[in-house]
Amino acid sequence: MSKANPHNTPQHPWYILGAGAIGSLWATYGFQSGADIRLILRDQKAVNDYLQHGGIHLSIEGKALICTAPAECPSSLATPIKYLLITTKAQQTLDALNSIKPHISDHAVLLLLQNGLGIVEHIRQAFPLATILQGSTTEGCYRQSAYEFVHAGHGHTYIGNASQDHLQDDTRLTEIANTLSFPPLAISISDNIDEILWRKLAVNCAINPMTVIYNCRNGELLTNPKSRNHMTEVVNEIINVSTAMNRDHWLTGLHELVIDVATSTAQNRSSMLQDVQAGRRTEIDAITGYLCQLAKKYGVDVPINQQILSEINRISALDKC
Ligand SMILES: NC(=O)c1ccc[n+]([C@@H]2O[C@H](COP(=O)([O-])OP(=O)(O)OC[C@H]3O[C@@H](n4cnc5c(N)ncnc54)[C@H](OP(=O)(O)O)[C@@H]3O)[C@@H](O)[C@H]2O)c1
Numbered sequence: 001m002s003k004a005n006p007h008n009t010p011q012h013p014w015y016i017l018g019a020g021a022i023g024s025l026w027a028t029y030g031f032q033s034g035a036d037i038r039l040i041l042r043d044q045k046a047v048n049d050y051l052q053h054g055g056i057h058l059s060i061e062g063k064a065l066i067c068t069a070p071a072e073c074p075s076s077l078a079t080p081i082k083y084l085l086i087t088t089k090a091q092q093t094l095d096a097l098n099s100i101k102p103h104i105s106d107h108a109v110l111l112l113l114q115n116g117l118g119i120v121e122h123i124r125q126a127f128p129l130a131t132i133l134q135g136s137t138t139e140g141c142y143r144q145s146a147y148e149f150v151h152a153g154h155g156h157t158y159i160g161n162a163s164q165d166h167l168q169d170d171t172r173l174t175e176i177a178n179t180l181s182f183p184p185l186a187i188s189i190s191d192n193i194d195e196i197l198w199r200k201l202a203v204n205c206a207i208n209p210m211t212v213i214y215n216c217r218n219g220e221l222l223t224n225p226k227s228r229n230h231m232t233e234v235v236n237e238i239i240n241v242s243t244a245m246n247r248d249h250w251l252t253g254l255h256e257l258v259i260d261v262a263t264s265t266a267q268n269r270s271s272m273l274q275d276v277q278a279g280r281r282t283e284i285d286a287i288t289g290y291l292c293q294l295a296k297k298y299g300v301d302v303p304i305n306q307q308i309l310s311e312i313n314r315i316s317a318l319d320k321c
Contacts, residue, residue, distance in 0.1 A: 013083070015081045017084055017085070018089075019056070026085060026087065027069055031069045035179070035182060042099075043073050043132070047073050049146060060150075083179075089114075111176070112134050113157070115136075118293070140154075140158070142188055158187070158193060203254075204287045205287055205291055209264070211272065218266055221262050223261065284316075291305055292305055
């Protein structure tokens, strides 16, 4: 893995699709660094609200940063999009991309920065000539109100070629990482982003849905013997699937990693718990759902994860009634 530094000025603007917590983080630091950032919001009403609010307000350690980057919506987009950072939730990605499909250049660079897997295969079909990159971040950001966000924790971000997609050379990937490394956000390139994403998926499977089932903060999963044991069973099944896929070496120390993440984020309410409590669709299909799909494909039984998938879908449906 090599470290990228922010020395480059992009020749084309970076469009950001999904101006939520992560999208607004990149938009604000990008705007503050003088980069050409454009936001793509859902519709004209969202653009009007953004303008009325005076842009995005991001709090970081008591300081307030403002982003007034130009905002557009599918009906107002005019120029072809060559660089697109996608920061929607996994389940929102295909609808969001479809809404701007005519404006995306054939050879665009599409960088997915989100949790969950399985979306990239659909994107590749819809945009066969595009360069598709994937990223994983440990930055922490949350929304306080419509356009107010808090950068709650510094982390690191890796990007790499989505499997089967190969850029001509690593120099181009490094350039792309450079153009998005807006201080204090740091992006490194990875020659095995699939491994990073798989480990993240495994941790997400073991923590996020469990916080919904036990209706608790991340750390409480460890203090309740029932949920702790349940997490161990989830992790064992993930390791079985990974073994069938010859990926078990990617999950070395997974039990310990899950405990470390639950401990270091003990006070957090997971995004899945927040989504369920707010009556929003969760990322479960791209997390546990994706694991269960692969388990089926490789002939591995994952009854615990199947049960968790059904349970989250049942709880989500109840919340919508
Ligand atoms: N937040 C974090 O700290 C964090 C850390 C690591 C990874 N992640 C991952 O990063 C991804 C993004 O998370 P997030 O917390 O930033 O989520 P978020 O705050 O919900 O942001 C998603 C944004 O996408 C927008 N969107 C959805 N459909 C759209 C469409 N059709 N057109 C335009 N905009 C659309 C949403 O708008 P509406 O509000 O109108 O739906 C929302 O503003 C997730 O996969 C998450 O798991 C997040």
